[in-house]
Amino acid sequence: MDRVDLKPPTDAAGRPTDDIGRRADAYAAAPLLNCLLREVAQPLPDAAGDRPVHRLPGTGRLLRVRAGRRPADPEVHVGGAWQRIGHTELVKLVAEELRRHTGQPNGDLPAEMIDSRDTVAALLTARARTTAPEDPYVRSEQSLITGHPYHPAPKARGGGPVAAWLPYAPEAHARFPLVLLGVREDQVAEEGDTRALDALGTAPPGYRLLPAHPWQLDLLARDLAPAFADGRLLRLGTTEYDVWPTAAVRTVYEPARDMFLKFSLDVRITNDIRRLWRHDLRRLCRTDTAARTAFGAMGGPAAWLSDRGYRTAAFAFEELAVLTRDGLRGHLLPGATPLLAAGLAEDFEGSPLTAAPDPDAWWEAYLRQVVPPVLTAFGDHGVVLEAHLQNSLVAVDASGMPVQALFRDAEGTKLLPEVSRAAGWERLVYCLVVNHLSEIAAALAEHHPGLDPWPAVRRELARHGLPEIPALLAAPTLPGKTNLLLRWTGADGADARYLPLPNPLATG
Structure with missing residues (x-):
């Protein structure tokens, strides 16, 4: 491979620039904040808007952030005023909150959070001096600077040099x-x-x-x-x-x-x-x-x-x-280009999601390709696909319209009755709806303001005769994986734990 220069970027005078540092802080803070807000923080009822306020129950501190699918600019309330905190201070805040919230210490996770941020800084530095691959599929696979949007340290690399x-x-x-x-x-x-x-x-x-x-x-x-x-x-x-x-x-x-x-x-x-x-x-x-x-x-x-x-x-x-x-070519439709679903959520260069001239039609086509095979595998064959963003490929035609879905990873796939039907369904709903469709829907709505992606998801799910579907469409909540608490308490990574999240599918 082309060797990457590991020295930090400098200005004309040879001084290190801090733009990489600011961007790395923002990239690393977003998934950590997502975890904190999902799993621990309590939103204050009268604090809506673009900077909602949350109470941290362990410490009693108030936190506000710029809202969005990638929350940013965290601030804490100190001495009667809001004070901006960087990633290092955010890690300290989260660690203290979790110590009090769980009653358990953790010596490893804060270091992993810092490692994840430093990894992002090294990646941003390297990407500024390398050229992205021409192959759009490989480019989509190599686009994940944020990574898992609900993990406290998605880019940690084991703490090594x-x-x-x-x-x-x-x-x-x-x-x-x-x-x-x-x-x-x-x-x-x-x-x-x-x-x-x-x-x-x-x-x-x-x-x-x-x-x-x-x-x-x-x-x-x-x-x-x-x-x-x-x-x-x-x-x-x-x-x-x-x-x-x-x-x-x-x-x-x-x-x-x-x-x-x-x-x-x-x-x-x-x-x-x-x-x-x-x-x-x-x-x-x-x-x-x-x-x-x-x-x-x-x-x-x-x-x-x-x-x-x-x-x-x-x-x-x-x-x-x-x-x-298996490789791709023996499975792809003629003329179709495969893309990693996680890359679509990350907005890699050339993504058809950002350029879709008719986002409603694009989304309906996406759902027609992705949803039916996951439900059919479960309902007809007892196969629980781990259809999250990194295990799902979506192939598009020359116009960028989704025409095919491809799935992978037998290691993460479960079979009924090795797991119970209820446990398999919960896992399917988390991977497909919460991890996958929610992220693509949010990215699409972000690029196409005014789009409501959830009616199309409801229609697609309702077309299938699984007995679990009516309850899913009426349930007030969906299962959300608690990666922050899972890592803090030292649970096995395969021991998924869920908490209830508001269900955008519910028709009320």
């Missing part, structure tokens, strides 16, 4: 070759279709080819030294071509070969250490087969990007695991 992770950061438009390892044949563990891995290079006799993410190899250097020393592992060089990291960071794409690979990465990103865990790999083929069967029965145009199989080393089963995923 910038030089360790920036060469592999999708948001910095990174690209890099994969490291090729040879695993002794008696140490190979695999399941499913892994033929795509054998096409990456040539392993010597008695060994099988195993690609590795270079960042993960750096993290594992000490642990893997014995395996390299005794010949269980060999270094065979690198791929002759670069791969592009996608929004998930640990998943990469190679456009010329139309190939996706997903790796373990021993770094906490949002709620979890991003390993391919043994228990998930063991159920992968069953889950993926169920999803492929469901989409096959639908007859298109919606598509499932299959996680065909995995390969790893038995002595580092989770650490070196790599998963093979």
Whole structure:
């Protein structure tokens, strides 16, 4: 990849500029404020308007922000006046509030919040000196400077030095070759279709080819030294071509070969250490087969990007695991361009959402592609897709109109009755409606003032005969995931906890 200069930007006199710092503060404050306002703060009833006031119940302090889907400019009431606070002060305020609100300390999360902000600053610096990819799909995958809009530290990279992770950061438009390892044949563990891995290079006799993410190899250097020393592992060089990291960071794409690979990465990103865990790999083929069967029965145009199989080393089963995923071209409609849904919410350059000449028609087309396959998979096949913004692709035609949806990630997919129908439905509603449709609807309304996106969502949902739909359309609340409290209390990232949010679908 092109090496990125890590030095901060300077003015004509060589002094560091603070524009990057201000922008990083704003980017990092928005999701943290979203979490605080959703999960903890209490809105004051007479404080509506563009700067609503909230009471923080733990400390009793008053907080006001500039309202919007990305809240900004936080202020606290001190000595009879409103005082503006930056990101560092906001982190301190949130930490003190959560200590009192929960009765629990947390030594890690404040540091992760600061790390997330510093990561954004490094990414903004890098993006100012690199060129975005021409491919609109890759550009959409690499556009997420905000990231998860309701997570307190969405861009944290494990607290390591910038030089360790920036060469592999999708948001910095990174690209890099994969490291090729040879695993002794008696140490190979695999399941499913892994033929795509054998096409990456040539392993010597008695060994099988195993690609590795270079960042993960750096993290594992000490642990893997014995395996390299005794010949269980060999270094065979690198791929002759670069791969592009996608929004998930640990998943990469190679456009010329139309190939996706997903790796373990021993770094906490949002709620979890991003390993391919043994228990998930063991159920992968069953889950993926169920999803492929469901989409096959639908007859298109919606598509499932299959996680065909995995390969790893038995002595580092989770650490070196790599998963093979279907490419795009075998699933796309002719002439359609796939785009990451999260990129549409982030407003990447060239997004058709911002330029839609008829936003109502665009939104109705979007809903027709995204909603039916998720509901059909659940109702007809017992497959609970994790159809959030980062697992959903929307393909558009030459005019920018949505014509197809593609879904991915067997690791996050659940099956009935492994989870109860009620729990599966709650998860579906959170991922599809709260995480996904709410964000796209808000972005669309922001760019097209006066648009009310929710009647179209109600009409699309009402077309489907699931018994849960009438209750969803009448319920006063929807489930909102509590990422701030989940991280503060140290709950497992997979242990989703929800609180009630006002339901914009409710007709009253």
